[in-house]
Amino acid sequence: MKQIALYGKGGIGKSTTSANLSAALGESGRSVLQVGCDPKHDSTRMLMHGEPLPTVLELVRERGADGVALEDVVRTGYAGVRCVEAGGPEPGIGCAGRGIIATFQLLEQRGALEADVIVYDVLGDVVCGGFAMPMREGYAEEVYLVTSGELMSLYAANNIAKAIARLAERPRCRCRLAGVILNAKGMEREEELVRAFAEAIGSRLVASIPRDRTVQMAELHRRTVIEYAPDSAQAAVYRRLAEDLLRNTDLSIPRPLDQDALESLAFAHAPSF
Amino acid sequence: MPSSPSPLLTPRRSDGCTLAGALSVAAAVSDGLTIVHGPAGCAHHHVSLLLTTLLDRPGARLPVLLTDDLGEEEVIFGGEKALARALDQAVDRNPGSIAVLSTCVAEAIGDDCEAVADGVDGVPVVVVPAGGFLGGGFLAGERAALQAYGALAARLPAPDRGEEPVIALVGEKNLEFEADTHAVELGRLLGRLDREVGLRFVRDAPTESLGLLPGADLLVLREPALAPVAERLPVRPGTPRVDGFPVGLSATLDFVRAAGAALGLDAGAACEAEAAHQEAVLARFAGLAGSRVRLPAEPGWVRELADALDLVVDPTGAPVPLPDPAPVGTAGLARLLARWRRAL
Numbered sequence: 222m223k224q225i226a227l228y229g230k231g232g233i234g235k236s237t238t239s240a241n242l243s244a245a246l247g248e249s250g251r252s253v254l255q256v257g258c259d260p261k262h263d264s265t266r267m268l269m270h271g272e273p274l275p276t277v278l279e280l281v282r283e284r285g286a287d288g289v290a291l292e293d294v295v296r297t298g299y300a301g302v303r304c305v306e307a308g309g310p311e312p313g314i315g316c317a318g319r320g321i322i323a324t325f326q327l328l329e330q331r332g333a334l335e336a337d338v339i340v341y342d343v344l345g346d347v348v349c350g351g352f353a354m355p356m357r358e359g360y361a362e363e364v365y366l367v368t369s370g371e372l373m374s375l376y377a378a379n380n381i382a383k384a385i386a387r388l389a390e391r392p393r394c395r396c397r398l399a400g401v402i403l404n405a406k407g408m409e410r411e412e413e414l415v416r417a418f419a420e421a422i423g424s425r426l427v428a429s430i431p432r433d434r435t436v437q438m439a440e441l442h443r444r445t446v447i448e449y450a451p452d453s454a455q456a457a458v459y460r461r462l463a464e465d466l467l468r469n470t471d472l473s474i475p476r477p478l479d480q481d482a483l484e485s486l487a488f489a490h491a492p493s494f
Numbered sequence: 495m496p497s498s499p500s501p502l503l504t505p506r507r508s509d510g511c512t513l514a515g516a517l518s519v520a521a522a523v524s525d526g527l528t529i530v531h532g533p534a535g536c537a538h539h540h541v542s543l544l545l546t547t548l549l550d551r552p553g554a555r556l557p558v559l560l561t562d563d564l565g566e567e568e569v570i571f572g573g574e575k576a577l578a579r580a581l582d583q584a585v586d587r588n589p590g591s592i593a594v595l596s597t598c599v600a601e602a603i604g605d606d607c608e609a610v611a612d613g614v615d616g617v618p619v620v621v622v623p624a625g626g627f628l629g630g631g632f633l634a635g636e637r638a639a640l641q642a643y644g645a646l647a648a649r650l651p652a653p654d655r656g657e658e659p660v661i662a663l664v665g666e667k668n669l670e671f672e673a674d675t676h677a678v679e680l681g682r683l684l685g686r687l688d689r690e691v692g693l694r695f696v697r698d699a700p701t702e703s704l705g706l707l708p709g710a711d712l713l714v715l716r717e718p719a720l721a722p723v724a725e726r727l728p729v730r731p732g733t734p735r736v737d738g739f740p741v742g743l744s745a746t747l748d749f750v751r752a753a754g755a756a757l758g759l760d761a762g763a764a765c766e767a768e769a770a771h772q773e774a775v776l777a778r779f780a781g782l783a784g785s786r787v788r789l790p791a792e793p794g795w796v797r798e799l800a801d802a803l804d805l806v807v808d809p810t811g812a813p814v815p816l817p818d819p820a821p822v823g824t825a826g827l828a829r830l831l832a833r834w835r836r837a838l
Contacts, residue, residue, distance in 0.1 A: 282567055314604070315572035
């Protein structure tokens with residue numbers, strides 16, 4: 222079983238990448254589980270054709286943990302991908318991080334975390350211990366940082382690298398950095414910058430996903446690119462990513478950059494004006 | 495947030511939880527109801543401490559306490575609804591006021607207790623942040639609660655105060671075994687000036703009486719460390735203050751003198767009367783003269799007392815106890831001397 226987690230800045234395209242990755246893996250005959258770990262619970266929306274999933278925490282709140290069965294929270298979407306959404310509190314109240322912990326405990330107790338590949342799609346930054354829990358407790362064995370070439374996105378990716386490096390010091394922690402995925406914004410010298418960032422933190426750029434209108438069109442039709450435009454060049458990029466991730470055994474403990482080094486790196490690869 | 499060294503665990507109450515400190519004040523409002531906004535176990539632990547202390551006071555009123563019993567659901571989704579439900583139940587009991595004491599859990603998840611309390615009509619509500627992890631311990635909770643009740647006092651209608659000036663005791667240590675004894679002694683000393691304690695802020699005080707605070711004529715603080723709290727109480731500018739209950743022979747006379755001056759009275763006769771009383775007390779213990787005593791510490795008031803009794807302070811002398819808290823007023827010294835006599 223391969224357990225993959227995609228972390229990155231909010232809005233960078235983790236859910237789109239996760240859903241297309243899961244769809245590509247599902248299409249290839251693997252059993253796949255995608256777990257959305259974001260209170261806004263839209264990770265699996267494209268896999269479910271826009272059908273909103275009841276979230277784990279919503280049902281726990283309504284019925285209590287004992288009243289929630291696996292079939293209540295796990296739904297099957299495109300290409301047989303099983304989908305779960307953790308859910309969480311409304312913005313500005315409660316503790317979403319604790320919600321992630323409670324969700325994983327329930328999924329574990331119900332035996333849900335079984336598949337050839339599990340894809341965890343985790344909220345933007347490592348904002349507290351709760352969101353680091355998939356890494357800390359050994360669920361997310363291979364972490365991919367999804368980033369663009371924007372400084373704030375790299376900053377978030379670097380922060381997650383810090384969390385991985387810290388957690389990796391613990392003897393029982395199996396979490397490692399598996400690579401960096403560029404979800405391009407179309408900036409000049411963007412791939413060059415993200416590749417340099419990946420190497421600077423002791424990892425590598427495993428995929429470069431170009432900015433393509435097909436992604437927006439697929440989302441408008443509530444489909445993954447794999448399903449909406451299966452013969453498109455963008456779909457081929459996601460399929461190649463899926464195969465690369467399956468084969469990837471190049472795991473590392475990252476060496477996060479300090480603020481000055483990160484900014485210098487960005488400056489050195491800045492577009493010319 | 496500078497890191498601090500691990501505190502040595504001691505049984506000093508002042509090192510205890512912020513919640514316990516806040517509870518010691520809130521539970522002393524005689525018609526009040528206290529809600530501990532947190533897990534039931536956390537509430538129970540601190541309530542147990544309070545009730546155990548109250549068992550030492552025969553006939554003590556048991557405070558009315560509720561908890562909204564926060565669990566994992568509230569931690570994830572926020573505890574404000576649970577607090578609102580508890581406030582509804584509290585209002586149904588028709589208390590004079592309600593205190594909401596937050597806990598570590600509520601503070602960590604950022605519940606806005608003030609906003610929830612603002613939704614209560616008909617019963618005044620005070621909110622005291624009491625998350626122990628925020629630091630400061632028992633004393634911080636005690637002071638935060640005094641501050642919160644001070645703010646409440648400013649919102650209450652002023653009760654009929656009669657002709658007499660209002661003298662307020664501020665910040666009595668409600669978990670002290672001798673808290674009432676100290677208050678009685680303060681009352682006796684003020685009686686030398688034909689004055690009396692008008693408000694105990696906050697001990698066995700009904701909510702309505704707290705409205706006397708803004709118009710108080712003299713504040714008597716339990717200890718000097720309460721000065722920052724007193725400076726923020728809603729009293730008239732220039733309201734006189736005595737910073738601390740008196741400890742020691744001369745300090746007791748100074749107290750009478752200072753209270754008289756603050757109230758615009760000639761305290762000469764009162765001081766003479768109290769000095770004569772002190773002489774009479776010392777005379778009761780004249781048999782101790784010449785005894786060699788070993789003291790665990792030697793603050794100025796102890797040396798003064800030893801000198802007045804012609805005791806010999808000697809590291810090889812007989813050990814005698816010094817109580818914590820220190821004895822208040824002449825009556826406190828008399829009780830201390832009785833203990834010393836037994837020890838010698």
